[in-house]
Amino acid sequence: MENFQFYTPTEIFFGKGTENQVGEIIQSYGYHKVMIHFGGGSVRKSGLLDRVEHALQEHDIAYILFGGVQPNPTLSLAKQGMELCRKEGVELILAVGGGSVLDSAKCIADGVGNPDIDPWQFFLKKEVPKKALPVGAILTLSASGSEMSASCVITNEDGGFKRGFNSKTHRPLFSILNPELTYTVSKFQTGCGTVDIMMHTLERYFTKSKQVDLTDRLAEGLLKSVIEAGRIADREPENYEARATLMWAGSLSHNDLTGAGRQVFMTVHQMEHELSGMYPQIAHGAGLSALFCSWARYVCPYAVERFAQYAVRVWNCEMNFENPMQTAQAGIAATEQYFASLGMPVGLKELGITDEKFEEMAEKCTFFGQRTLPDYIELGKEEIVAIYQMAYEAGDKTGERR
Numbered sequence: 001m002e003n004f005q006f007y008t009p010t011e012i013f014f015g016k017g018t019e020n021q022v023g024e025i026i027q028s029y030g031y032h033k034v035m036i037h038f039g040g041g042s043v044r045k046s047g048l049l050d051r052v053e054h055a056l057q058e059h060d061i062a063y064i065l066f067g068g069v070q071p072n073p074t075l076s077l078a079k080q081g082m083e084l085c086r087k088e089g090v091e092l093i094l095a096v097g098g099g100s101v102l103d104s105a106k107c108i109a110d111g112v113g114n115p116d117i118d119p120w121q122f123f124l125k126k127e128v129p130k131k132a133l134p135v136g137a138i139l140t141l142s143a144s145g146s147e148m149s150a151s152c153v154i155t156n157e158d159g160g161f162k163r164g165f166n167s168k169t170h171r172p173l174f175s176i177l178n179p180e181l182t183y184t185v186s187k188f189q190t191g192c193g194t195v196d197i198m199m200h201t202l203e204r205y206f207t208k209s210k211q212v213d214l215t216d217r218l219a220e221g222l223l224k225s226v227i228e229a230g231r232i233a234d235r236e237p238e239n240y241e242a243r244a245t246l247m248w249a250g251s252l253s254h255n256d257l258t259g260a261g262r263q264v265f266m267t268v269h270q271m272e273h274e275l276s277g278m279y280p281q282i283a284h285g286a287g288l289s290a291l292f293c294s295w296a297r298y299v300c301p302y303a304v305e306r307f308a309q310y311a312v313r314v315w316n317c318e319m320n321f322e323n324p325m326q327t328a329q330a331g332i333a334a335t336e337q338y339f340a341s342l343g344m345p346v347g348l349k350e351l352g353i354t355d356e357k358f359e360e361m362a363e364k365c366t367f368f369g370q371r372t373l374p375d376y377i378e379l380g381k382e383e384i385v386a387i388y389q390m391a392y393e394a395g396d397k398t399g400e401r402r
Contacts, residue, residue, distance in 0.1 A: 099144025145254025
């Protein structure tokens with residue numbers, strides 16, 4: 001087991017109707033001026049924004065509204081939020097939405113706390129935020145785990161760069177998790193969320209660290225629970241227990257629990273950031289599902305036992321001791337079939353893109369030759385292009401593998 005630090009200071013309020021407690025919760029922390037940060041019109045149409053405003057008014061908490069967050073949130077919008085917070089004397093940012101809204105809120109919080117630093121420097125890892133405004137969350141989508149994570153990902157439209165970094169300043173002060181708020185999430189976005197939750201654990205599970213059996217069992221149990229809950233939520237969108245499982249698993253999958261004692265780098269996430277950074281219309285979960293199985297097939301020969309263990313423990317495949325590669329490949333195929341069953345793409349062609357940008361995406365992923373991606377084998381530009389190409393051709397071969 002590797003040395004590790006585990007820091008999860010976020011207070012969780014989980015269950016039905018918990019969003020109505022937001023005024024009382026913020027008052028208990030002693031804050032008096034809040035910015036409500038959200039995306040489009042869905043929080044208004046659902047009545048959630050009205051309930052949040054009413055809860056704040058009941059506890060004499062002043063607030064301003066700042067909407068407009070899009071999937072793959074942008075640095076330019078975050079900078080507008082920073083100026084607004086400074087101008088209005090905001091003490092806490094309340095993110096009402098999914099991972100994109102939370103990432104935008106975290107970026108704003110860092111910018112306000114460090115006014116003399118260009119916030120993009122944090123994402124380039126040239127500067128470190130010393131402090132930040134506190135962030136609270138009311139979650140409406142089970143996916144990113146940003147409600148308990150130290151991560152923040154932003155797209156800089158100048159060049160189409162999507163970058164992320166971790167910081168203690170990113171851990172929300174509190175997060176309100178009511179699974180009922182996810183009932184109206186579309187089948188597609190529910191599938192994207194299920195993939196994202198799984199990937200946050202899969203990318204902690206598949207690393208070249210030594211095996212940590214306790215962490216492995218936590219990861220495998222979470223994956224099996226998410227797989228079943230994802231199936232149910234896909235068929236029964238208002239199944240509370242399935243939605244509750246996905247929501248809580250999303251938090252646990254990205255708060256570092258399922259990677260404790262292991263080295264973590266999130267290779268597929270790095271490659272997907274270039275994909276949705278260049279094509280912002282691509283949902284993050286869809287990009288991950290389109291890449292993961294091709295990455296897995298590329299690196300599997302260098303970690304056959306690990307992939308075979310995953311196949312047996314998570315997908316109940318029978319172990320072929322004479323040919324463990326067959327078992328390992330069966331687990332990858334089971335993952336691919338599951339993603340497809342949720343309506344998720346399992347190849348890049350399904351996302352409607354061509355292969356003309358693969359070289360550029362790989363170049364950006366290596367930071368223009370300044371790094372390789374640590375994996376079971378080092379992944380440089382040539383290897384990353386090869387994985388993109390495999391993922392591009394994957395859709396043509398999926399039927400054959402089934």
